[in-house]
Amino acid sequence: AQSVTQPDIHITVSEGASLELRCNYSYGATPYLFWYVQSPGQGLQLLLKYFSGDTLVQGIKGFEAEFKRSQSSFNLRKPSVHWSDAAEYFCAVGVKTSYDKVIFGPGTSLSVIP
Amino acid sequence: NAGVMQNPRHLVRRRGQEARLRCSPMKGHSHVYWYRQLPEEGLKFMVYLQKENIIDESGMPKERFSAEFPKEGPSILRIQQVVRGDSAAYFCASSPPTAGGLRETQYFGPGTRLLVL
Numbered sequence: 001a002q003s004v005t006q007p008d009i010h011i012t013v014s015e016g017a018s019l020e021l022r023c024n025y026s027y028g029a030t031p032y033l034f035w036y037v038q039s040p041g042q043g044l045q046l047l048l049k050y051f052s053g054d055t056l057v058q059g060i061k062g063f064e065a066e067f068k069r070s071q072s073s074f075n076l077r078k079p080s081v082h083w084s085d086a087a088e089y090f091c092a093v094g095v096k097t098s099y100d101k102v103i104f105g106p107g108t109s110l111s112v113i114p
Numbered sequence: 115n116a117g118v119m120q121n122p123r124h125l126v127r128r129r130g131q132e133a134r135l136r137c138s139p140m141k142g143h144s145h146v147y148w149y150r151q152l153p154e155e156g157l158k159f160m161v162y163l164q165k166e167n168i169i170d171e172s173g174m175p176k177e178r179f180s181a182e183f184p185k186e187g188p189s190i191l192r193i194q195q196v197v198r199g200d201s202a203a204y205f206c207a208s209s210p211p212t213a214g215g216l217r218e219t220q221y222f223g224p225g226t227r228l229l230v231l
Binding site for chain 1: 118120147149155156157158159162170205207219220221222223224225
């Protein structure tokens with residue numbers, strides 16, 4: 001069955017430090033991959049997405065993610081974290097069933113220390 | 115172009131009452147998805163609707179929950195006889211009616227926070 005795992009429930013980093021959020025998926029075919037961010041009390045906002053082509057994808061707010069097929073991973077990175085990046089981050093995979101479906105991971109909560 | 119609208123943003127109900135959550139998709143979008151987010155948990159898919167059709171309701175509880183997306187007007191998620199365990203944030207997302215399928219991003223509304231007393 002298709003699934004998405006985010007091994008880290010909670011991560012704390014210092015402002016200015018680099019960040020990597022892990023995401024692994026289980027899907028037999030070529031996936032469509034997404035990262036969303038949810039600020040407290042808000043809905044989800046798309047950070048970036050991967051469909052095909054270059055495996056390094058650039059997104060908004062200085063985020064990037066790299067698709068590694070051999071590892072079934074799509075990790076999110078940012079070279080220097082800002083306090084405003086504190087939020088919940090969701091990885092998602094798009095799969096083809098009888099229709100196109102998006103499955104979300106459980107999320108990683110990011111805290112930023114000043 | 116206004117985003118996905120959800121109302122109310124906050125809803126308080128007593129056990130046994132009915133909760134109605136509304137979602138107006140982005141202009142031009144005809145696909146609507148409902149998700150539930152329990153405290154400290156991720157998003158769980160509930161139902162996927164197109165205009166006047168339920169495409170996938172595999173994530174909906176079998177009882178008390180229903181959803182519709184009429185030809186005119188918003189999509190409605192209805193919870194009858196609410197219980198405390200229904201307390202959660204309910205998010206609606208929409209996507210456009212193209213053949214792009216998964217290439218089409220889902221755009222999320224701000225959510226409705228339901229509290230059952």
